[in-house]
Amino acid sequence: MIVIRRPEEADALLDAGTMRCPQCRGAVVRWGHGRARTVRSVGETTLTVRPQRVRCRDCGATHILLPTALQVRRADSTEVIGNALVHKAKGLGFRRIAERMGRPESTVRRWLRRATGEHVQWLHRRGTERLVLVAREAFCNIRYVGNPLGDALCVLAAAAVEDRRRFGFPDPPWDLIGIYTQGCLLSPPRSG
Ligand SMILES: [Zn+2]
Incomplete structure (x- = not known):
């Protein structure tokens, strides 16, 4: 999987032949x-995407291009x-969050369970x-909130704010955070 900012x-x-395979750094093609x-x-809004797949010319691995607005295997x-x-x-x-966001309690509880411990440290x-x-x-301007998840989100948000300010990226902050965290705000589900 390769996380991309936008399909364009x-x-x-891809047209320029400069996208690289994450495994071997070879050039990839559509x-x-x-x-x-x-x-x-x-x-209530939805977003439909049909992700591009690419193949590495050197090692033959195929990769899905995941737009950063999406999360790995999440709806x-x-x-x-x-x-x-x-x-x-x-x-x-989780109950209050589910109510506020209009999502099933079971879904929200699943998310929250996947944002703990080592994964929060990784974020x-x-x-x-x-x-x-x-x-x-910018580190000295961060006002830490005092819990591990909050502190991780503060640092990610600070990076997104600085990226937008320095480089003029128009992307919404969450899209940039999606890139830093490679589509994995939550720890990935075990495969299978
Ligand atoms: Zn490769």
């Missing part, structure tokens, strides 16, 4: 499409799941790595 940007990289996916965005968008995590970091339980590291690259001095 991926098309430009290789059909994955099946169409419809995910729920904020509120809700990056922004929706991100908002749920923000609520959790502020101390809301924090991803934010730190990006912020070090774009604006090391």
